[in-house]
Amino acid sequence: MLPRVAFYGRAAEASDLATAALVVGGQYQQCVSVLPDGAITAVFSDLGTRPDYRRAPANLLLDNEREISRDGGLDDLLTEANRPERRFDFVISTDVHRLSRHRATRTALLRTLAVAGIEFLHAPEIRDSDRLPVMPWRLRSVDYIEVLTQLIRDGGHP
Structure with missing residues (x-):
C-alpha cells in the first residue's frame, strides 16, 4: 500500500512572493525525490514566520516551470491532521525547522x-562546496522521544 504523505514547505523570507514560491517548490521537489510516485496526497505551505505568515500563492512553482496546487498552510495541515478522514498519515519537509525555528513552537507542533x-x-539535502543543493541522501524520521516524554510529563498520551 502506498504511503499517504502531506508535504509542508515554508520560505522564511516572503518579501518577493514569486521567489518564495519557487523556493518552496524546490523543497517540494526535494521531498518528492525520496518518496514513491504518488505518495504526496496533500500540499501545504507558508511564506514568512509564524504567527505572521503571509498568504502563499495558490500554486508552488517548480524549476521546470510546472505548478503544483496548494491545499493551504500549516494551520490547515494541523486542522486536517485531527480529522478522522484526513488524506495523510505522514508529513514530510526538507527539515523539521520548516515547522518553526523556535524550539518550543516546533515541539508543540x-x-x-x-x-x-x-x-x-524529512528529506535532508547535502550541498556541494559552493553550497548548492545536491540530491537528498536519505529519508529520515524525526525522533519523537522528546515529544513523547513531554506528553507523559504533562499527563497526556499519544
Missing part, C-alpha cells in the same frame, strides 16, 4: 502531529 498518530519525515 510535533506533539500535535504525534497525538494525531502522524509521523514527521
